[in-house]
Amino acid sequence: MQKENLSNETKVSLISELIEKTKSNHSLPFYNTNEIFVPGVGPLDAKIMIIGEAPGREESIQGKPFVGRSGQLLSRILSEQGFDRATLFVTNVVKYRPPNNQTPTHQECMAWAGAYLRKEIEIIQPKIIITLGACATKTFLGEKISISKIHGNIFETANYKIVPMYHPAYLLRNSNMIKDVKQALNNAKEIHTEIVHNYVDNLLITCA
Ligand code: URA
Secondary structure (H helix, E strand, O other): OOOOOOOHHHHHHHHHHHHHHHHOOOOOOOOOOOOOOOOOEOOOOOOEEEEEOOOOHHHHHHOOOOOOHHHHHHHHHHHHOOOOHHHOEEEEOOOOOOHHHOOOOHHHHHHHHHHHHHHHHHHHOOOEEEEEHHHHHHHHHOOOOOHHHHOOOOEEOOOOEEEEEOOHHHHHHOHHHHHHHHHHHHHHHHHHHHHHHHHHHHHHHHHO
């Protein structure tokens, strides 16, 4: 169940508490004193949340998600499709860099989703969640799902819509798929515009 709208102040304090609590949870997969905890970044009232897999080397140095080569490609595609990355909340399922950049198993992703991501979503309260790649997509839609079969489709839940997309690391190796991601982003943009219009209409009705 989604909570009532939370104020920015409440969100700041809930996120800080969650980060501190999770940092001291040494039983989570990839807990490692040599790697930095990389939390989500962006406005706490963002309507769109982008979720990747886990920090890579550059992210673990800077303590921010998607700042390496994949992140640069992501920023470029977002901006070419008319999105300002600074208005989106960007995060990962797993918050520590896995050793040797190994791919987290579904069980490891689910452990992180239960301990952190679920609460992070409850606090940010996004309306659209874009999952990048298999780890994030399977975390929401189940282990059996194949990203290539559902890429760009829209999945409705009670509180938000999910739009799965290819991971930018995959796009670095398969640039011919970038056009599919751009199309999926256009779909996400249409839903976003609809959400904003409904929000403004409701405000006008309330003010009338
Ligand atoms: N890949 C991810 O999934 N997340 C990052 O932050 C960077 C690369």
